[in-house]
Amino acid sequence: MEERSNISQKFDLTGRIAIVTGGLGMLGNQFADTLTTAGATVALVDIKQQNKSADSRKFSHQADITKFDEVKTALSQIRKDLGVPSILINSAGLDSPPDAPINVNGPFEDYTEETWDAVIDSHLKGAFLVSREFLRHFRSAGLNKGSIINISSDLGLVAPNQKIYEYRRKKGENFYKPVAYSVAKAGMIGFTKWLAGYSAPLGIRVNALAPGGVYNQQDPEFVQAYNQRTMLDRMANIDDYNGAILFLASDASEYMTGTILSVDGGSTAL
Ligand SMILES: NC(=O)c1ccc[n+]([C@@H]2O[C@H](COP(=O)([O-])OP(=O)(O)OC[C@H]3O[C@@H](n4cnc5c(N)ncnc54)[C@H](O)[C@@H]3O)[C@@H](O)[C@H]2O)c1
Numbered sequence: 001m002e003e004r005s006n007i008s009q010k011f012d013l014t015g016r017i018a019i020v021t022g023g024l025g026m027l028g029n030q031f032a033d034t035l036t037t038a039g040a041t042v043a044l045v046d047i048k049q050q051n052k053s054a055d056s057r058k059f060s061h062q063a064d065i066t067k068f069d070e071v072k073t074a075l076s077q078i079r080k081d082l083g084v085p086s087i088l089i090n091s092a093g094l095d096s097p098p099d100a101p102i103n104v105n106g107p108f109e110d111y112t113e114e115t116w117d118a119v120i121d122s123h124l125k126g127a128f129l130v131s132r133e134f135l136r137h138f139r140s141a142g143l144n145k146g147s148i149i150n151i152s153s154d155l156g157l158v159a160p161n162q163k164i165y166e167y168r169r170k171k172g173e174n175f176y177k178p179v180a181y182s183v184a185k186a187g188m189i190g191f192t193k194w195l196a197g198y199s200a201p202l203g204i205r206v207n208a209l210a211p212g213g214v215y216n217q218q219d220p221e222f223v224q225a226y227n228q229r230t231m232l233d234r235m236a237n238i239d240d241y242n243g244a245i246l247f248l249a250s251d252a253s254e255y256m257t258g259t260i261l262s263v264d265g266g267s268t269a270l
Pocket of ligand 1: 021022023024025026027028048063064065066092093094122151152210211212214215
């Protein structure tokens with residue numbers, strides 16, 4: 001019985017302050033709710049603006065995380081308003097919507113430098129700038145226990161199966177899952193390992209979550225093709241990553257750092 005209460009205490013985030021970048025996004029918002037449910041107060045840092053939060057423990061801060069002055073201002077404000085964060089989820093970043101133009105989702109030969117820079121910066125430069133500022137505050141406040149979770153992707157581990165999009169090319173749409181997203185998500189893994197080594201003496205653990213694709217009313221032909229590349233024969237539900245997020249954020253994973261946690265229905269094991 002005592003063991004049982006000890007294990008549930010390890011998942012408790014009462015009194016902890018967290019930052020979720022991309023916190024107004026589909027998964028970022030889920031991650032934030034997971035942390036508040038476990039007792040944390042969460043600052044959502046997003047380029048989009050949210051006027052009013054429905055939750056008394058979620059606070060929105062508008063910032064473009066690729067711009068250092070905006071990151072610096074947002075983190076100073078968060079420290080002033082909420083306290084010093086000890087949890088950071090780097091979730092913000094650009095993916096290409098299926099209806100994006102050819103320079104975003106087209107053949108590699110037409111992929112533009114501008115799109116490459118925007119996608120890479122939104123994930124990698126953004127995670128670098130926010131993590132650097134997070135560490136500065138963490139150290140200056142003398143904290144000694146933190147967790148950073150970098151959101152990678154199954155596509156950071158394996159190449160996109162371009163055959164999934166064959167149905168679109170057959171319809172005349174020259175669609176390919178683009179290169180920069182894969183490179184950015186693989187970069188998040190390298191960043192995770194580097195930062196884990198650097199941050200361990202400070203008491204900050206750094207891990208990556210590598211999620212698979214979330215069902216979001218995509219084209220049924222896409223969904224059918226995607227399902228076949230998973231062992232569990234389905235895309236993820238929007239809340240399928242919440243358990244992994246709570247595990248990585250909390251003391252339940254206190255002996256874990258520098259690791260990539262795959263939650264993808266078995267797709268990268270096939
Ligand atoms: N949705 C999926 O199927 C899936 C699968 C694997 C990995 N991921 C990854 O999970 C993370 C979250 O995905 P999501 O589905 O919530 O995406 P989303 O597009 O719904 O949310 C991303 C959020 O990031 C914000 N953002 C983008 N650029 C920014 C910038 N420069 N500064 C501040 N905010 C910025 C956007 O405004 C948006 O709110 C992403 O890193 C994504 O690559 C998603």
